[in-house]
Amino acid sequence: MEKIEPKIPRGFPEYLPREQIAFNKMLEQIRASFERFGYAPLETSAVEYAEVLLAKGGGETDKQVYRFEKGDKEYCLHFDLTVPLARYVAANYRELAFPFRRYQIQKVWRAENPQLGRFREFYQCDVDLIGSKSIPSDAEMVAVIYETFRALGLPDVTIRISNRKLLAGYLEALGIKESTKVMRLIDKLEKQGPEAVGKLMEQIGLTGDQVQKVLFLAEIQGVSEKVIRDLEQTGTKSAQFAQGLKEIRELAAAILAQGIPAACFKIDLGIARGLDYYTGTVYETYLNKYPEVGSVCSGGRYDNLTGYYLDKELPGVGVSIGLTRLFEILKEKKEIEMPSATPTKVLFASMDEKFLATASAAAARLRGEGVNVEVYPERSGLAEQLKYANKIGIPYVAIIGEDEQKAGKFTLKEMKSGEQKLLSVDEIVREVKGQPTE
């Protein structure tokens, strides 16, 4: 029979068992951290009606959506978890209790041009607090980000925070109309630098003086007190700006009240988050060791999540971790431990098929004690069985042959040290659970 090449499209990542175990561990750490703050799990269907999900229409996103027809309906794969959340909240409004804390860890799909760290199928980990407009909610997001990265073993982060009202009010006071375009250009500052971005600003019609003033604001950053002073000194005449200043002052205090170290966050007016639905606090998170990879967790406050679906204004705030991208970055930086390609702690190896029944019974007893155990199921030499254990990283092998059978015991080999002990099943349980065998 002619064989078909078992290939998968680029941008659809798959892992070897060792990597998958490391990936799942991160996923579970994120999940546990989100639940620690009381966020409830939610999962929305991956496939939706195109007309519903693309209600907003237009924009870059639309081109990146995987759509398909089946019967007389057009469907699409969800491209983020925010629009499905809006649709879900609108559909289940009466059943939900607000403030509604939910997290969602799912794959999303985008027909992007795949490149390093950019995927077509990838995990997003979103957390949102809906139905609350208070500053303590904004502060909670900072705690969620900080504690989640700490749980991931990445406590060395800087969470950069701004407030869209500051930037919007400042632009308003300068008489700049193209505020959304300017915000998107500010987002490019880090990659392209002030000179290039300044030119782009002039191209959309800003005067040289306006450009200078916008770049001046975007460079304001640092610890809260200093930034607040700097912002006050701009003397900006705008109610929106004043409101933003009030909010960010309250926010800094509320973050510290939660015990977040001051070194882990800073206010940074260079963070604009040029998506048009953000209306207040915005966040980006950088790994201090690898600032060049950009933000690994971003989000912000929005005034009206369900605007397209529901006649009720639901404010909220949320952030998202692009887990697939983060995992790939950490893998490339050799920051991920991958000790084992299996959850197995003990492999039972038989010198002959006739011992398999004894091995199976012992394995069942160990499982009853909560130990992950497998039995080598094939007739095979001991050397091969040990080689297998070694290849996938099983820490212990329990061997049974004539002598062990007679003694009613097993030879337990610790693979790393090579140390061997003749032990009963009960002793094996204690040994592999790390308790003394005496």
Added chain:
Amino acid sequence: MEKIEPKIPRGFPEYLPREQIAFNKMLEQIRASFERFGYAPLETSAVEYAEVLLAKGGGETDKQVYRFEKGDKEYCLHFDLTVPLARYVAANYRELAFPFRRYQIQKVWRAENPQLGRFREFYQCDVDLIGSKSIPSDAEMVAVIYETFRALGLPDVTIRISNRKLLAGYLEALGIKESTKVMRLIDKLEKQGPEAVGKLMEQIGLTGDQVQKVLFLAEIQGVSEKVIRDLEQTGTKSAQFAQGLKEIRELAAAILAQGIPAACFKIDLGIARGLDYYTGTVYETYLNKYPEVGSVCSGGRYDNLTGYYLDKELPGVGVSIGLTRLFEILKEKKEIEMPSATPTKVLFASMDEKFLATASAAAARLRGEGVNVEVYPERSGLAEQLKYANKIGIPYVAIIGEDEQKAGKFTLKEMKSGEQKLLSVDEIVREVKGQPTE
């Protein structure tokens, strides 16, 4: 603005938080049980090249596949986890160690006609042992099924087992050529009864005598010794049948060696599993309390998993739980506890905004102790905050007002009993962790 109805297509299930928590609990129980037997987690991409995934072509499945084009390529959503596993194993053959134990818990998509218990987007939980052709591997599957349902709180199952070689050998000895078709008809016996199925068998060319003999075999079932005796007494002259008999005898012994209660499984020649890739042992699992819902976990042994992709024969054995369907059945039967719509154990409620900082700090300390905690983030009356806790099922509310602030304590209200205690943060930790406070 005109609103868009936030609807989702039928057959794409979504849950309320309370249901999602119960669903995730089942999923985690299955995951832990699979890992207990040493199966490694695996996830394949949901989207594949249509030409690769549909290598086999034809059949019912093809019509049920969601396909779409993007650029010059045709893609599809995976419709099961077995074909992707075959493709994955072929692609990563050199990196994997065999016997390869993997589990895969993912959504799959099928454009079926949605009805009760049949979905278009649903979870499958697959477990396969690849690269082993021994009977102990077949026996392990029975242990995996039994222990997994026990972990789910559903120990009262009957795992029905047969061996395709018995049926195939028997049909061969009777001179029946249409063996695949006959096997598919045998699968219909339970729903349609022997009379209707007998007629269908005659329609595809079996003689009345052949029909009688096939129905006779399909009715053989019960404890192993009896079935083996019955099978021997058929006097079937077929090497394949003899091999099947030998295998099922060994299998029954190997199952018992693992400590599986004899009452939990039976040999049943009425189980044919009419999929053409099964070649040996086949399994179906029934809930004794709800036999009418049919099999909730099925599978079998196959000789050559990767035949379409790889020039190597890889035998294996596996079973699959349709989790979405199982969850819906149990939900309908009121067998699922849904105590809470949140992971939160303690809600901090403030009598006034000015206590929010104190509440936030206390919440952070509780989280440090591993307790899931949320702070009510809005200015709101106590009654409303208690109502919220009650609605989503938060067990404890820690209240702070003037008196508590002065005392450096919180009033902890146990929502079920209504009991209130004035406690310090340390005392709250002990109380909610179920340790005595004295």
